[in-house]
Amino acid sequence: xxxxxxxxxxEDDLAWMAALEVELFGAGAWSEALIREDxxxxxxxxxxxxxxxxxxxxxxxxxxxxxxxxxxxAIDDAHRRRGIGRALIDxxxxxxxxxxxxxxxxxxxxxxxxxxLLYRKFGFKDVRVREKYYQPEGTDALVMRAVVAPEERRKxxxxxxx
Numbered sequence: 557x558x559x560x561x562x563x564x565x566x567e568d569d570l571a572w573m574a575a576l577e578v579e580l581f582g583a584g585a586w587s588e589a590l591i592r593e594d595x596x597x598x599x600x601x602x603x604x605x606x607x608x609x610x611x612x613x614x615x616x617x618x619x620x621x622x623x624x625x626x627x628x629x630a631i632d633d634a635h636r637r638r639g640i641g642r643a644l645i646d647x648x649x650x651x652x653x654x655x656x657x658x659x660x661x662x663x664x665x666x667x668x669x670x671x672x673l674l675y676r677k678f679g680f681k682d683v684r685v686r687e688k689y690y691q692p693e694g695t696d697a698l699v700m701r702a703v704v705a706p707e708e709r710r711k712x713x714x715x716x717x718x
Contacts (some may be wrong), residue, residue, distance in 0.1 A: 558608050558644045565602035567613070573602075573614055578670060580630050584690050594700035600627065601651055605640045615644040617651065617660075624652050624704075626662040629671070641671075645678050652704045659704060665690055675700055 565573070565656065574588035595602055600618030604611055613631035617624070626648055631640050652660055664671050680700040689697035 558638070560612075560640055561606040561609070562603055562636075562643060562647045563606070565595065567595075567602050568609070569602070569604050572611055572672040575640050575669070576614070576630055576632055579632070583692050584695075586628070601648075603644060603647060604646050605631070606637060607635050607640060610635075612638075613640045615648055617648050620661075623661045624655070624659065626660055630643060641674055642677075645674070649678070649704060653706075657704050660702050663689060664700065666696045666698050672698060672700075675702070678702055679705070 563626070570591050571588060574591050577585035582585075588634070590671065594600065594616075600616050603617075605613040610630075613629070614694035615629045616627040619625070620627070621666070626645070629641055629644055648660070650662050661678075661683075662680065664675060666672075666685065680702040683699040683701050686697045686699055688694040
């Protein structure tokens with residue numbers, strides 16, 4: 557049986573994250589310099605998901621102005637459809653709940669149907685569309701919001717080792 561482990565990033569993970577960003581998001585990827593600068597500020601949670609000890613994906617979340625924001629979730633192609641994205645989002649909700657957050661906001665490309673369906677399984681609702689949000693491609697983003705439910709009302713999720 558395979559195990560999903562979720563842990564905090566270290567500086568050793570940043571170059572890997574930047575490379576995965578380019579692989580998955582192309583010209584719209586966060587640059588390694590931006591990743592390093594944001595990580596060094598320490599304002600957001602950078603979480604790495606491993607599949608049997610191998611880095612497989614990551615998520616970034618934290619305060620963004622006056623809201624709690626899921627900034628990014630990415631799973632490498634070789635590890636998709638194994639529950640890693642679900643585990644990362646579940647981990648994010650645990651963190652949001654522990655901080656007393658009432659809701660979580662995100663943007664997702666309107667073309668990313670798999671992610672939209674996954675977010676909806678976690679209770680995210682459509683709020684609006686931001687036209688041409690993702691640059692340089694000019695892809696629209698769907699803004700979504702989910703209420704952070706108390707522990708006893710939470711559904712789904714995956715067993716993982718935080």
